[in-house]
Amino acid sequence: MPMTRDASRPPLIDTLREFLVRAAEAEESLVRLAAARNELLRHSSETGDNLLDLTSSSAGLAERQTSMAQERTALTREQTRLSTRSSELASIRTDLARERTSLGGQRTDLAVARTEMARRRTSLAEGRTGLAQSRTVLAEDRTRLARERTGMAHDRTALSTTRTDLARDRNRLAEERTGYSVRRTELASGRNALATVRTARAASRTRLSVQRTEMARERTFLALLRTGLALLTFGIVLFRYFGVSWWSIFDGALVLLSFGLVVVGATGYLRSHRRVSRLGELHRSDEGLTDLEAGRAGP
Numbered sequence: 001m002p003m004t005r006d007a008s009r010p011p012l013i014d015t016l017r018e019f020l021v022r023a024a025e026a027e028e029s030l031v032r033l034a035a036a037r038n039e040l041l042r043h044s045s046e047t048g049d050n051l052l053d054l055t056s057s058s059a060g061l062a063e064r065q066t067s068m069a070q071e072r073t074a075l076t077r078e079q080t081r082l083s084t085r086s087s088e089l090a091s092i093r094t095d096l097a098r099e100r101t102s103l104g105g106q107r108t109d110l111a112v113a114r115t116e117m118a119r120r121r122t123s124l125a126e127g128r129t130g131l132a133q134s135r136t137v138l139a140e141d142r143t144r145l146a147r148e149r150t151g152m153a154h155d156r157t158a159l160s161t162t163r164t165d166l167a168r169d170r171n172r173l174a175e176e177r178t179g180y181s182v183r184r185t186e187l188a189s190g191r192n193a194l195a196t197v198r199t200a201r202a203a204s205r206t207r208l209s210v211q212r213t214e215m216a217r218e219r220t221f222l223a224l225l226r227t228g229l230a231l232l233t234f235g236i237v238l239f240r241y242f243g244v245s246w247w248s249i250f251d252g253a254l255v256l257l258s259f260g261l262v263v264v265g266a267t268g269y270l271r272s273h274r275r276v277s278r279l280g281e282l283h284r285s286d287e288g289l290t291d292l293e294a295g296r297a298g299p
Helices: 011-046 053-240 248-284 289-297
Strands: none
Touching: 011 053, 053 248
16 A cells, blocks of 8 residues: 655654554465465365475475564564664654743743742741730730649649559558568478478489399399209209219209309398498488488487
8 A cells, every 4th residue: 555655744653554564464465475375284184195395395384484574573673673773753742742841830930939939928927916816815824824823733733642552552562572581582482392301302312222132132142052052952952862873973063052042142132231231331420311210200
C-alpha cells in the first residue's frame, strides 16, 4: 500500500511508520510461510512417497523464515532506536513545559505573597484587639488559679496526713519483715546442721557397707576353711578304709587340696578379721554414729 508523506509531519515519525509497515508485511509473510509449511506437512503425512521433496521444501522454507526473522530483528532494532530518539525529544519538550510551569508558579507565588501581606496587616489589627481581650481573660484566669491553689494547699495537707499514716504502716511492715528474716536465718542454720549430720551419716553408711563387705568376705574364707577341713577328714577316712592302693593317689590329692583350702581360708580369714577390727575402731570414733549411740544409751 503506498504511503503519502504529510508536510507537517516530522520525517522521524514517517520513517518509523515505514519501518512498522515493513514489519507488518514481514509478519504477514511469516504467516503465509507458516501456512504453506503446515500445508506441506499435511501433504507429507498423507503421501509418504514425496517425503524427501517435502523435507527439502520445508528446509527451504525454514531458511527463508530465518532470513525473514533476521530482517524483522533489524527492523525491531531500528524501531527501538527511533523510539529512543522520540523519547529524548519528548523529554526535551517536557523540560521546556516544566520551565514554563515553574515561571508561572513563581508569578503565582508573588501574587499570593502580596495577598498574604494584606491579610497580615488585617490580622495585626485584629490581634491588637484580641490582646486587649486576652489581658481581661488572663486576669480572670489568675483569680481562678489563686482559688485552685488554695484548694490544692488543702489537698496537700490531707496528703501529708495520709503519707504519715503510710509511713507508720511501712515501719510496722519493716519490723515484721525483720522478724521473718531472723526466723529464716534460724531455719537456714538448722538446715545447715541437718545437712552436716546427713553428710556424716552418709559417710558412716559407706564405712558400714565396707565393713559388711569385709564380714561377708570373712564368712567366705571361713566356708573355705570348713570345706578344707571336711575334705581333709574325708581323705583321711578313705585312706584308713582302703589302705595303701591305687586309690591312695586320689586320697593324697584330696588331702593336698584340703590343705590348700585350709591355708587359703585361714589366711583370708585372718586378713579380713584384721580389717573388720580396724573398721570397728573407726566406728567407735565416727561422728555419724556417736549421736546415735548417745540417743540409744539416753533412754
